Amino acid sequence: MFKNEEMEINLGPQHPSTHGVLRVKLRLDGETVTKCTPIIGYLHRGVEKICENQTYFQGQVWTDRMDYVASISNNLGWAEGVEKLFGIEVPRRAKYIRTMLTEQNRLASHLLWLATHALDIGAMTVFLYAFREREYLLDLFEAFCGARLTTTAFRIGGLREDLPPGFIKSSQAFQDRFLACIDEYEELLTENRIWKKRTVGVAKLSAEDCIALGVTGPVLRAAGVPYDIRRAFPNAAYAEMDFEIPTRPEADTYARYLVRLAEMRQSHRIIQQCIDGLPEGPVMAKIPKILRSEVNEVYHPIEAPKGELGYYFVGEKGGTMPYRMHVRAPSFVNLQALSKMTEGRLLADVIAAIGTLDVVLGEIDR
Amino acid sequence: MPIQAIQMTLTQTLVMGLLQIVVVLIAVFIMVPLLTFAERKVIGYIQVRLGATRLAGGHVGITGPMNRVMWSMGKVPMLSILRGLPIFIADALKLITKEDIIPAKADRGVFTLAPIISVMAAFGVFAAVAYYPGVMFYLPKGFPIVGGLPFQGFITDVNVGLLFILGLASVGVYGIVLGAWASNSKYPLLGGLRSAAQIVSYEVPLTLSLLVPVLLAGSLNFKEMSILLATGKGLHPLAIIPLFIGFFVYLTCGFAETNRVPFDLPEAETELVAGFHTEYSGMKFGFFYLAEYANMIVVSALATAFFLGGHYLLPFGLQRFIPETVPFLGQPSFIFFLGKVCFILFVFLWVRATLPRYRYDQLMDVAWKYLLPLTLVNLFIAALIRFAF
Numbered sequence: 001m002f003k004n005e006e007m008e009i010n011l012g013p014q015h016p017s018t019h020g021v022l023r024v025k026l027r028l029d030g031e032t033v034t035k036c037t038p039i040i041g042y043l044h045r046g047v048e049k050i051c052e053n054q055t056y057f058q059g060q061v062w063t064d065r066m067d068y069v070a071s072i073s074n075n076l077g078w079a080e081g082v083e084k085l086f087g088i089e090v091p092r093r094a095k096y097i098r099t100m101l102t103e104q105n106r107l108a109s110h111l112l113w114l115a116t117h118a119l120d121i122g123a124m125t126v127f128l129y130a131f132r133e134r135e136y137l138l139d140l141f142e143a144f145c146g147a148r149l150t151t152t153a154f155r156i157g158g159l160r161e162d163l164p165p166g167f168i169k170s171s172q173a174f175q176d177r178f179l180a181c182i183d184e185y186e187e188l189l190t191e192n193r194i195w196k197k198r199t200v201g202v203a204k205l206s207a208e209d210c211i212a213l214g215v216t217g218p219v220l221r222a223a224g225v226p227y228d229i230r231r232a233f234p235n236a237a238y239a240e241m242d243f244e245i246p247t248r249p250e251a252d253t254y255a256r257y258l259v260r261l262a263e264m265r266q267s268h269r270i271i272q273q274c275i276d277g278l279p280e281g282p283v284m285a286k287i288p289k290i291l292r293s294e295v296n297e298v299y300h301p302i303e304a305p306k307g308e309l310g311y312y313f314v315g316e317k318g319g320t321m322p323y324r325m326h327v328r329a330p331s332f333v334n335l336q337a338l339s340k341m342t343e344g345r346l347l348a349d350v351i352a353a354i355g356t357l358d359v360v361l362g363e364i365d366r
Numbered sequence: 367m368p369i370q371a372i373q374m375t376l377t378q379t380l381v382m383g384l385l386q387i388v389v390v391l392i393a394v395f396i397m398v399p400l401l402t403f404a405e406r407k408v409i410g411y412i413q414v415r416l417g418a419t420r421l422a423g424g425h426v427g428i429t430g431p432m433n434r435v436m437w438s439m440g441k442v443p444m445l446s447i448l449r450g451l452p453i454f455i456a457d458a459l460k461l462i463t464k465e466d467i468i469p470a471k472a473d474r475g476v477f478t479l480a481p482i483i484s485v486m487a488a489f490g491v492f493a494a495v496a497y498y499p500g501v502m503f504y505l506p507k508g509f510p511i512v513g514g515l516p517f518q519g520f521i522t523d524v525n526v527g528l529l530f531i532l533g534l535a536s537v538g539v540y541g542i543v544l545g546a547w548a549s550n551s552k553y554p555l556l557g558g559l560r561s562a563a564q565i566v567s568y569e570v571p572l573t574l575s576l577l578v579p580v581l582l583a584g585s586l587n588f589k590e591m592s593i594l595l596a597t598g599k600g601l602h603p604l605a606i607i608p609l610f611i612g613f614f615v616y617l618t619c620g621f622a623e624t625n626r627v628p629f630d631l632p633e634a635e636t637e638l639v640a641g642f643h644t645e646y647s648g649m650k651f652g653f654f655y656l657a658e659y660a661n662m663i664v665v666s667a668l669a670t671a672f673f674l675g676g677h678y679l680l681p682f683g684l685q686r687f688i689p690e691t692v693p694f695l696g697q698p699s700f701i702f703f704l705g706k707v708c709f710i711l712f713v714f715l716w717v718r719a720t721l722p723r724y725r726y727d728q729l730m731d732v733a734w735k736y737l738l739p740l741t742l743v744n745l746f747i748a749a750l751i752r753f754a755f
Contacts (some may be wrong), residue, residue, distance in 0.1 A: 007552060007555075009552045009553070009556075028556075030559075031556070031560075031726050031727075118722070121722045121723060122627060122628065122630070122721070122722040122723030123720075123721065123722040124409075124413070124718075124719065125409075125412060125413050125719050125720060127413075128413040128414060128415060129413070129414070132414060188720070189722075192721070192722065194628055194721055194722045194723070194724060195722050197724065197725070197728050198722055198723070198724070198725055198728075346725060346726060346727060347556070347726075348723075348725040348726060349725070
């Protein structure tokens with residue numbers, strides 16, 4: 001009597017909640033999602049190929065433009081990867097400063113995630129509260145390197161310059177008030193009935209599925225797997241830092257929310273240790289003007305805010321540019337889980353799932 | 367306050383009616399833009415930002431010279447807290463002058479009709495709302511045709527006023543559903559379906575929660591009900607319990623009926639772009655916008671009249687503890703009514719800035735699993751109090 005057919009709609013690439021230019025093709029039966037296909041590539045610039053045609057010094061500029069909300073993490077991965085390739089030892093002070101900036105960047109990235117995730121679910125006030133703190137962090141980055149978003153913060157072998165005067169003081173001022181700010185977000189969300197209804201049990205992804213799909217970062221840790229590269233393969237100054245790896249067993253959106261908030265508190269702890277234990281000394285190692293590589297290959301993973309960010313370099317004999325460069329971008333790998341998380345669920349859960357995966361399209365499309 | 371029956375000729379009745387309609391319309395057309403301004407400002411301040419600031423607070427424009435002088439004297443311009451107020455004029459101008467696009471594949475007739483239905487339903491309701499149950503003032507003797515006659519605080523005194531209001535308010539959903547369907551587009555369709563399901567579901571607990579004051583007052587007349595419920599004459603002291611529960615149920619349903627946060631699913635922008643009005647532009651969109659805000663005012667006015675003691679000071683029939691002889695506080699006043707309406711409107715904005723949005727199935731759960739049983743129990747309590755004591 002009635003014709004029953006499924007509706008196909010496009011979420012994006014221009015859509016308020018797909019965070020950039022993600023396009024998700026959905027088949028809907030009423031409000032229930034029967035099929036969910038993420039379609040990517042709208043921001044593809046060929047970063048990997050470009051980097052193969054630029055020197056090791058120039059390439060870092062392109063890493064800013066991959067995960068643009070956590071560019072310092074990307075810079076760290078590039079700089080350390082190249083240093084590993086050439087066997088350069090970085091001064092201890094530079095390592096500490098790198099660690100501090102990367103953690104501050106992790107806070108900025110998580111704040112942006114919290115803001116947009118809450119906004120997607122409808123809590124608009126958290127958005128502005130989180131941006132207030134992120135603004136302060138961006139000001140710190142600006143003081144350090146002159147740029148707020150595309151930082152190119154580090155140099156191969158260390159840092160271009162030492163911290164500017166007053167940087168430690170401003171960082172400490174931020175440290176002093178930030179924990180209260182996290183409490184403020186938690187007050188608005190953690191015990192909020194509607195927030196819990198929208199997130200508890202939504203977009204579940206078990207530890208087995210996470211590992212099978214290669215999902216890393218907070219999504220994996222919220223499934224109960226305490227895998228954190230800062231602990232598993234310590235880089236920068238993380239080996240000297242005292243911090244915990246927050247995990248939750250529930251593997252749902254709410255667990256990821258709690259894990260990320262706990263991570264913010266841990267980042268705060270690491271920054272404090274960096275400020276307190278900042279060693280004196282040079283910030284730049286002695287390196288030649290032109291780096292010429294041997295035949296060599298290197299894979300260097302770091303813990304970016306979104307998950308495992310790996311740089312793979314292949315050097316050729318006497319080359320000033322990488323013979324091959326590849327990035328294992330966490331957002332790209334994590335996005336695979338979207339279909340698994342959402343099929344059979346409701347339309348509104350797709351929005352929550354995109355938010356909880358915390359994808360950045362610059363990194364996915366590269 | 368007794369209302370004397372005054373003999374009026376047919377012409378006088380018609381002119382008087384027209385006059386009142388014009389006054390009410392103007393009042394609503396002033397309140398809606400003020401409400402949008404308040405929304406910007408209230409939400410702005412809750413979110414530690416300033417809200418609209420672009421107009422009337424700067425160094426240029428009509429108010430520029432005054433602001434410059436005040437800044438140079440080291441004072442914050444007195445308009446600075448109201449900066450952005452004239453933005454509602456700009457908003458209205460923009461809506462009116464914007465190109466009115468009808469999508470090529472849309473059903474032209476229904477597409478045009480939908481916003482008209484919405485706005486008519488929203489404004490028609492004001493015909494039966496008594497914003498002051500009695501004579502507000504007498505028109506001056508020199509007034510043509512109707513000079514010297516009383517100006518009453520309601521347009522018509524319908525004896526089944528509440529029924530009229532509920533009936534007309536539920537027509538409003540047709541505007542949304544038809545508009546969504548006629549757009550012939552996917553996001554509006556989803557928005558329209560959500561809206562239909564939502565409003566039909568919430569109509570039930572809304573109506574049942576309003577039955578409590580009807581039962582207690584024994585009348586459907588807006589004016590009589592509001593006077594009786596406010597003064598508490600003939601009400602059992604325990605009647606405050608069902609009224610109190612009923613108020614919160616009614617307010618919750620009112621949020622859903624007006625598609626406000628946390629029930630703003632039909633226009634959930636992060637899911638459905640703009641929901642049912644995605645394809646609308648210009649003044650057609652403006653009509654939906656007007657209707658939404660007019661509906662908010664109606665919901666606030668109803669909550670005020672039936673639960674919060676209307677034009678008297680104290681809510682839930684507590685007014686009986688203030689003798690009528692007390693000046694001002696014991697007397698009915700339009701100011702009390704307006705104040706309470708403004709407070710509920712503020713709650714609308716406050717909630718919008720605080721709460722996330724429900725999911726579709728959870729929304730239905732709230733209506734059918736929690737609110738409906740609660741209202742039924744509440745109605746039972748009210749009936750018990752009315753007839754057993």
